Amino acid sequence: MSDLRALAAYVEPGIRLALPVDYAGVSMAMTGPIIARNTRDLDLVCVPTGGLQVDQLIGAGLVRSVETSAVSLGEAGGAPRFNAAVKDGIIALKDATCPAIHAGLMAAQKGSPFMPMRGLIGSDLLRHRSDWRVIDNPMADGGDPVVLIPAIKPDVTLFHAPMADRFGNVWIGRRRELAAMAYASATTLVTVERIVDENLLADEMSAAGVLPALYVTEVALAPKGAWPYGLWGEYPTDTAEILRYARAARSAEGFADYMAGSKTQMEPA
């Protein structure tokens, strides 16, 4: 088992980092340690959308590009530092649609160069993505254009889950996108609420909801590690805190004050 700083050491400058959607298990506990290392030029992949963590990494100046289907704070509104960075042209955008992100990860999972997918043709998303290609379906008699999404191979995947066992197996329940991210990634970092003694693969009931240690690089303990997001089956989202962030982060100064405040909160002297 590792600590959060040891996990943060895997997040090197210039890597492609995959982060999960806000309800799947976001490792908010790792946001501070990553920012503390000031690791720049990150290429983020949001699976399939991003929120608070993405906004904070952008606000801290660590992000070079974002591939995503959306970035928002949900009911708390738009993501303020993301929106500001877009307006100022500070980050490169790879706007996508949710199933295109899933398709790219699935291609990587299978070791395939790409996945074909329906939709997209005629959209400005496609027009702005030089890495997506349109071909005529070679299985049809003619015509039938279809879009090819190249494999998305993140260097690092980072998420938070309720539990792991001491063998490194991680319980992800039905949040299978976490497994899809891990399958596609070279390195997978997981923070958890608790570590259990029994082998999660030993019981057939739990085994089906487990990401095996085979795909897991490091596990670290981080109780309430998704806060202020909630964690399925564990605790609800702290909407008041996300609203507090949304208000503070409207300006760069407000963002800096908020982050300084939460650092004191998270790392008591």
Added chain:
Amino acid sequence: MLLRALKQQAGEKGPRISILGSVEHNFFTNGSAELFDCAGQGRIDAFFLGGGQIDGHANINLVGTGDYPLTPVRWPGSFGSAYLYYVVPRVILFREEHTPRALVEKVDFISTPGVSDPGVHRSGGPIALLTGKALFGFDKTKPGFTLQSIHPGHDLAEIKNATGFRFDHDERPDQTMPPDPQTLELLRGRVYDEVAETYPDFAAQMRRDIEQPLSHAS
């Protein structure tokens, strides 16, 4: 949700409803890809889609205003729209704000197009647009919107002024039927509670609006 409640009251089996982010309204076990896989196979009958901008060809913009990528106003992004709009047979568009900036002649960015060229796989698309003032139907052969009915308290001249695109209409359009007491009770009871599970703040705001209807009139 209303359809499900009405059907269940009548002893029938209601539709299955999936809400992103909901625990209660999620019957998938294969992560967030499963909804799209279901849609791709034609297992999803209907879908509700909003838009920052919606134009007369039912193109949807969920990305932002102005010249992409340096959009002065950036919205969250296209989510699953650039797929679901193509493969879900009955997509119902909604936008409460009925103004020329929301309902535009041409969107600044096409997150997903209302219609596709012949030869492009398109088993789904828009059938209607509901706003705070009116209900439109969509005809993909024109393509364009036709005014179906105007909500009480609004008139045709106002709708024309508030709509940035041209639309077909009768000389004297119908008025939108208000819900009957039984439907209203369901909307403000069971449906409200179900919405609040996923969108607590939105539901609370709606409750305030219902309890103080006059605040809107000022």
